[in-house]
Amino acid sequence: MSALIEAEHLTRILPAVVPVTLVKDISVTVAAREFVAITGPSGSGKSSLLYLLGLLDRPSSGSLRIAGEDVSTLSEDARAALRLSTLGFVFQFHFLLPEFTVRENVEIPMRRLGRLSRRQMRARAGELLESLGLVGHVDKRPDQLSGGQRQRVAVARALANDPPIVLADEPTGSLDSKSSEQVFQILDELVHVRGKTVLAVTHDIGLADRMDRRLHLVDGRLESDERRSTGAASRPENG
Numbered sequence: 001m002s003a004l005i006e007a008e009h010l011t012r013i014l015p016a017v018v019p020v021t022l023v024k025d026i027s028v029t030v031a032a033r034e035f036v037a038i039t040g041p042s043g044s045g046k047s048s049l050l051y052l053l054g055l056l057d058r059p060s061s062g063s064l065r066i067a068g069e070d071v072s073t074l075s076e077d078a079r080a081a082l083r084l085s086t087l088g089f090v091f092q093f094h095f096l097l098p099e100f101t102v103r104e105n106v107e108i109p110m111r112r113l114g115r116l117s118r119r120q121m122r123a124r125a126g127e128l129l130e131s132l133g134l135v136g137h138v139d140k141r142p143d144q145l146s147g148g149q150r151q152r153v154a155v156a157r158a159l160a161n162d163p164p165i166v167l168a169d170e171p172t173g174s175l176d177s178k179s180s181e182q183v184f185q186i187l188d189e190l191v192h193v194r195g196k197t198v199l200a201v202t203h204d205i206g207l208a209d210r211m212d213r214r215l216h217l218v219d220g221r222l223e224s225d226e227r228r229s230t231g232a233a234s235r236p237e238n239g
């Protein structure tokens, strides 16, 4: 069974005097090692869909399986455990904790999962940060880093528990073009080198065109689901 995400007829309606439909009847299956862009106009439900797939919100109707688990049957604790072990998150704003060092921020998901010793957590955080080009920054606080560096720390934190799926909401949205390209390259490597599945919400159609698949939303609905050629051919010539 290679599908990591299986959503069927997902709908999310916010109850209100006039109910607001955020996501409407979306069915989609995402396999291991896919690099998926989620695009659509502002307010089309991209973040809402990502939050449902990331178990940060619950659908009003429809079903969702993550890594083969029917999440509707799980207790709150089991959902949290599945989220910690299976899903990593990168947001537009890094949400690093300012009072902790870079290394400590990356250790937080490992502490929550509780599978590694202190020494193992420290070593893994160091390795991840090194692999993301942050070797000289592990003992700094987030406010001592550039925006691009902070976002790379956020990627390291997302990978802390080695989840098969990384969900990113406008991961390059607040970065300059050079940092944006670096973060994009890292996401690309997560898929094509480390074998992760990455779903990224983006307004940047240039970036979306370089991903392997594009889910396009309009008014909460999945309007199109297009696959592109994968691998080097879809990457920019000058890297």
Ligand SMILES: Nc1ncnc2c1ncn2[C@@H]1O[C@H](COP(=O)(O)OP(=O)(O)OP(=O)(O)O)[C@@H](O)[C@H]1O
Pocket: 014, 020, 021, 022, 040, 041, 042, 043, 044, 045, 046, 047, 048, 049
């Ligand atoms: N808590 C809320 N209360 C009322 N309306 C909401 C709430 N959250 C989202 N919405 C509305 O639901 C729709 C979908 O929002 P969502 O943030 O998922 O869209 P989006 O495609 O990610 O937008 P953007 O590109 O602007 O970030 C929007 O019309 C938004 O205004």
